[in-house]
Amino acid sequence: MAKCLKASFPQKCIGCELCVLEAQRQLKKVGLEGALIRILRNKKDDKEFLEYSIDMDARINSLDIESIRSVCPTEVFEILNEDAHELG
């Protein structure tokens, strides 16, 4: 069954971009242009801390997603079976 990467716990994201850089390295690149993951910062006026959102291109699943999952220091990602992801 096909596996897919899901940002199941975005509230744990600290914005370090290690996932972005790991995905880019797998594509033989260092930089942000054309990245299959983007980390977007959101500052809410009524909150002390920042929140981050994680935008992922579906093509991310053609990469070594276990390496992307494991590079995250705060365990934001899960690897799911594709069917489960569609249902979830």
Place this chain on the structure above:
Amino acid sequence: MNSVSKKVLFINLDKSTSEVKTFPDLHKYIGGVALGLKLYELYQNEDPLIFSIGPLNGFFPFISKTSVVFETDGLIEDVYFGGYLSSRLRFSDLDSLIIFGRASQPVILDLQNESVSFREDDAPHNSLGLPGKRSFLGIVKKQPLLDDYFLSPESGLGQKFEKKRLAGLSVTGTAVYTPKDMDKYTTVYKQLLARTKEVGAEHGFFPSCSGCPMGCAKSNLGEVGGNVLSHSLVACGFAENIYTDVGTVFSCLNILGYDYTHEDIENLPILVQNVLKNLG
């Protein structure tokens, strides 16, 4: 990437102009505070505000600070910010950014790689740069605030922004690099990333600097003072144990194609001392 010279973006607030210059003779200053101080020496009569990164910023973990050199109350200050600014300057393919003069009215500088737009100070922040690829240094309560979280370690920089009528600085970088030996680069990157136990900060869930897995409680505080080599690479002060090791630094530079020798790295403090002597 400039492996044999330093690329500097000059911005003149008086004239609302910008220009990129390349300096082969500044290559030996490596980057960060060493490069910033040398540029200050060259342009000290023009009240420069100088942001500099080092050759490893954006490429390796725990190297996520930006050096800022400027004069305040007759003293030359060097301060260090975390956040995303260093990686965005790297991906703008710049080594330094120098801001001269004073704007006729409050202005936000909106940089995309080498291109500069002079925006009014009420420009919506979400209209600046590109999402996910920008860093924004703004002024909140007269103090610089980087990426909505990271602070300047002292007050002089806020005064300098006010004096220059600089209301903000947005930097977006879209350059992409491919190291010649990608496999070796990846191996060394992962070896360094595994050395978190040598970093003098506790893991946390606070906003982290780009390329740093620590999420430490002190990431937002900025730095003053410290080791010349570490501040020339503009590494995090908590990673000084890693990035003051000449062998490690040489390996990282070599993988990226820089021609620095061990002696170039070892002699950097002497170069900085000489610049400081010239500045009196």
